[in-house]
Amino acid sequence: MFLELEKVLKNNGFIVKTFENTTKAKEELLLDIKKEDSVGIGGSMTIQDMGIYEELKERGNEVYWHWRKDTQNPIEKAMTSDIYITSTNAITLDGKLVNMDGNGNRVASMFFGHKDVYIVIGKNKICTDYDAAIERIRNIAAPLNAKRLNLNTPCTHTGKCSDCESPDRICKVETIIHKKPNITTIHIYLVNEELGY
Template identity: 75%
Template sequence: MNNKFLELRDVLSKNGFIVKTFNNISEAKEELLSEIKKEESIGIGGSMTIQDMDIYDDLKDRGNEIYWHWRKDVENAAVKAINADTYIASTNALTMDGKLVNMDGTGNRVASMIYGHKDVYIVVGKNKICKDYDEASERIKNIAAPMNAKRLNLSTPCTHTGKCIDCDSPQRICRSEVIVHKKPGGTNIHIYLVDEELGY
């Protein structure tokens, strides 16, 4: 297991998060399926990590009520996800002092990560672990944001340069930054640290 994970697990636990470590995404998926009850409704935030986990169909097939705006089988899924019992997402960056750093375009993902659900599961690959906030911010500006903008076929400067210039583009996706320092009250936040590179 990655030594950083062991150090980070202790720091995150002190910050009130429930932390588990996994060798690969398959182990994390198996644990997540066992943790979430079949009668629970589930919202999913936009995430390449969760898409790579390939858990949506497993949850749906066993009978969970599930809302993910990346899938078109439920109308107004992003709105309905807000009221789900459980929320699943990833984070743009995770610092070694135990902070979750996220940038969002619409705000639905970052809002649901901190409020409104009984349980929130954050799945994090080793590529998203950063030394501190400054490194996390750089990661978001020059890796996560440009790659997501390119994935969405947006016409923002970062899709051409690969770097953030703090643009004023109407299609800008960097609009709301949320930093979670400690576990918010009223929500159990489970952080799954996976020893693989996942998502952007």
């Protein structure tokens, strides 16, 4: 499956690398990102579980992540960093990256404003098509994230999307990246492990 998906993604203009595990993916990421690069990180359990934030900080990179409280205005600084790292909610077999966001900062940074964007994707995010991707987001990614954030949404309690009107709703901005944007280089790291939500 990875070979076909890699071929499709490359045809769509993305730079693609595949890895057997997150350890190998992290090693490559640390080689690709230079010590002088500033790095923004989007909200992602995949990236948190990789431990890349700590390693980048330890070696001297400026790193901005709103999940860490060690810098002022981390969202704004992450949006203007040289490099942006995140994951995707779903990827289709025809090479579309489908995402849903609450604020929109993560999805906006996936396709504009950075020298390079790195998107790390576990095999559990691979979906047959757009409909399957939306089903995955609504009934896996969104409920698990809402529960993790202790939000008062119906999906927190039921585990299923009801297209709610809750003020805590996190499904507010939907994006689909069909192909490489004109002025942004997107690196896709496909990892043969289940990662994140």
